[in-house]
Amino acid sequence: MPIRREHRFFYPIDWPQLSAVIRFRRAGGCCEGCGRPHGQNVPHLGDGRWWDAETGTWRDGEGRALRVLPTAEEVASVRMTRVVLATAHRDHDTANNANANLAAFCQRCHILHDQTEHQRRRWRTLFRRKALGDLFRGPYA
Template sequence: MPIRREHRFFYPIDWPQLSAVIRFRRAGGCCEGCGRPHGQRVPHLGDGRWWDAAAGAWRNGQGKALRVLPTAEEVAGVRMTRVVLAAAHRDHDTSNNADTNLAAFCQRCHMLHDRPEHRRRHWATLFRRKALEDLFRSPYA
């Protein structure tokens, strides 16, 4: 995932090389959350279930083989997505680049991992906007 311009200062200068080591050497080019392969077009059902062509099996969002196969109606609505791996910070601290803190995630796993942080930032942004509005456009003025 691209790094926002305002956040680039927080990443080390060798981040592209560090990210490549995590994604391709340690993780072997597969998502550490669900096992999806990097750079491949993967059929999925939109709820986390996806087709693993290498194993010939449907997998869930955690990469485990499904016990109950999708119905014909569900398979008829299959969509394709290109998997792109990104290195993610497990604790959301961009200055902590220890191997144990970094993970290779596909887009879906990265968004699920970052959801609480995104919600926190969204709340802080709305809170700040409301505070500025109250400060400068106060109904009491």
């Protein structure tokens, strides 16, 4: 996952190498949150459930085998996603690059892990836009 230009300053210069070690050597090319394999197209139902072709089972959003199989209607709406692993900071502190603080997550697990930070940034962006609008165009109607 590319790092935004304004956030690159917070990452070490050897981040690509450190990220590769976490994703491929330690995690073995699978998501540490749900177990999805890197670089493969995975069928999923949109709610976290996905088909693990290696073991031939449906798994939930945390990688556990499902006890109740999806219905035929749910399987008919299956979608494909290409899995790409990224390295995430568990405590959201980009200066803390300890091995225990880094995790290899797929897109879904990474978004869920960073959900509160994304909400905070969205609120800040909307607040800033409203303030700029008030400053230059007057209060909102």
